Amino acid sequence: MIPEIGHLALILALSLAITQAIFPLVGTFTNTRSWVAMARPVAWGHFLFLAIAFGCLIQSFLTDDFSVLYVATNSNSHLPNLYKVAAVWGAHEGSLLLWAFLLGGWAAAIALFSRGLPAHVVARVLSVMGMISIGFLLFMLITSNPFERIFPVPAEGRDLNPLLQDPGLAMHPPMLYMGYVGFSVAFSFSIAALMGGKLDAAWARWSRPWTIIAWIFLSLGITLGSWWAYYELGWGGWWFWDPVENASFMPWLAGTALMHSLAVTEKRGAFKSWTVLLALFAFSLSLLGTFLVRSGVLTSVHAFATDPARGVFILIFLCLVIGGSLMLYAWRAPSISSGGRFDFVSRESFLLINNLLLSVLAALILFGTLAPLIYDAMGWGKISVGFPWFNTMFEMIAPFLVLAMGIGPMARWKHDDFAHLFRQVRVALVISLIAGGVALLPMFSHGKMLVGLGVTLTVWLIATHLKNLQERLKHKHGLKGLLRDLAGGSRSYYGMWLAHLGVASFIIGATVVSNYGIEKDIRMTPGSDVTIAGYRFVFDGVSKTPGPNYTAYRGHFRVFDGANQVAVLEPEKRHYQMQGRPMTEAAIDPSLLRDLYVSLGEPIDGGDWSLRVYYKPFVRWIWLGGILMALGGLLSISDRRYRIVRKLSKSEAATRKAGTNATGNPATETA
């Protein structure tokens, strides 16, 4: 019964999506008020039915309803409840439902938090989101219905892929999808603006917080994914330039560019058509990501069993969305005024450089990711692009990006001069070059040149941003000004500051772990030891332990630093009964300065095992960087300029009146 309700709810959600796509939009052109006013209630209804469908699928999992094909293939009665819920998005059908559910959620959030927006803007935005939803719901109902039944009903489910039975991964897809789907908001705002032909600062101010929220989720999703791959895949890497990883990184790059470009559009009215284009790209790349993951056209460590019919459907959908939006852009963009002028040396220029570099990087990664498809289609052979190529491309572009990142926030809007900028950054420049030079000394670098580059860039970012903060506080009475700013005045500045330091944290983490990390694959006999980077790992053998839905070999290690025991590590090799497959569970002793990492390979003979013993210095800084960026984003949307959050925050209600005067745009301020 429950699955049928879910199925019915999906069909009703589709019919509401069709309503949401057509009537409000037509209403804005024919000036039919009642049709325009439909947008909000329909969006809520649409979300309600998607929530019902989503709830029904969760319920089917929790009650072990194996008559539902999707539950039978992805769950098991012995699976812990947390993973039964996570199993909902553990495979294709359910993750599509999650996509649609989140899309509905974003649309409902717009309907809820857009009271200050003109009715026809809301109508158009929601109608574009309805169109996207139609695509996904049709896709689900035609090719991949999560509520499909099977007969005869199996007594037991096939269990969730053991790799996915992990708290980190339980959270990874929802975060990532929140980001992907979140870019649909910026996309819809852009399409709505192109339809209406009105692109102004107010438009940028509306889209900006939505874009930043989506970007925060995407950043966290990617960070979680990288962390998960590190400890769960059992081989200690944190990024592989795998097509599926690239699929999430490209929208992130485009989204980052969009976020910065929106800032210019809001503050200076410049970059308008460029901003719109980036919004179209960010969402198109998100869709492409879904296509790459779900169609199985690329060889990937993340690829799951797939079905070509689905690939074709997504491809058609992709062409419609990208082609349609670009056509609209080509038709309407020439009428967008180019907006504020700026000189060659100005903050606008640095943001433009940042935008271009991010876009070029995204384009290169896109090229590298799709190259195997292009070669195959052209009949040039079946290839794969090695990850050194991606590394080279990244290392060629990222330093310039970081250089601009240091100077940009110092530069004045509209016009600045070289002499002024140089005075601002010269101390930072000298310090970072000295730091890089010291890092290059043979006793530190061991002949690895990239260490010098990494250290220089990290110090450069920190030094320029400290200087920038000092300059800012000089006019604000020091610490008191800082506190006042943080109390609500201008948090977005500190958001930028924190996020940029997150980049510094990422660079130093990536540099140190790539250059000083030690990875050893060895064979060990119980009772023997091995010393890596000064740590002595004593192997005490392997025992057998049962788990809820698996049995495990558990290795026992003691780690000594000199005479002190610093850690006990117990990696596991699990064997999941239902899926009949092994799974490596690494054991990690984490700390800010270094991780000690052990994972079991295979039993060899006489109690010997092949093992991976790793020393990973500073690896945590990579994810710390991701978290700092997300926190920065969070801080910046809590800025009082954006109504959404201000409404939620009581402490800011008092300063609201001042905010109305400062922003001086009554259209967005009416409650």
Added chain:
Amino acid sequence: MKPRQKRLVFALAALVGIAVAAVLITTALRSNLAYFFSPSQVAASEAPKDAVFRVGGLVREGSLKRDKDGLTVQFVVTDNAADVKVKYTGILPDLFKEGKGMVARGKLGKDGVFYAEEVLAKHDENYMPPEVASSLKTAHEAGAGNATRAVVQ
């Protein structure tokens, strides 16, 4: 310089820049490309002698052997039409199994053994790398037309 000349110089510089970048990118790409060959193609000497490439297929049942040091393994990869011997030092991925699909990246030695630097098996049991699936299909079709060829399974 007049504004028009300035613009021309700017455009030319941009063009040169793009050209240089394109050359750099494609050169870097070429040195990082790994072509895929099926065991049949390797057996027919179609694979390069001294460049890195990938070979993929099924791991033949009963072919997995381990050297004395414990970390070097040998196995036979097959597309059911031809076999290639693969040698690899390191820890095999969890899903590596006899009778299942895998892809290895490495070089072909003079002794006809493929020395792998990397062995990949997949997240999902039912997943088959597209290259392996298509090479198995090709070999199967060729085998159907040529009854004298021994086809395993």
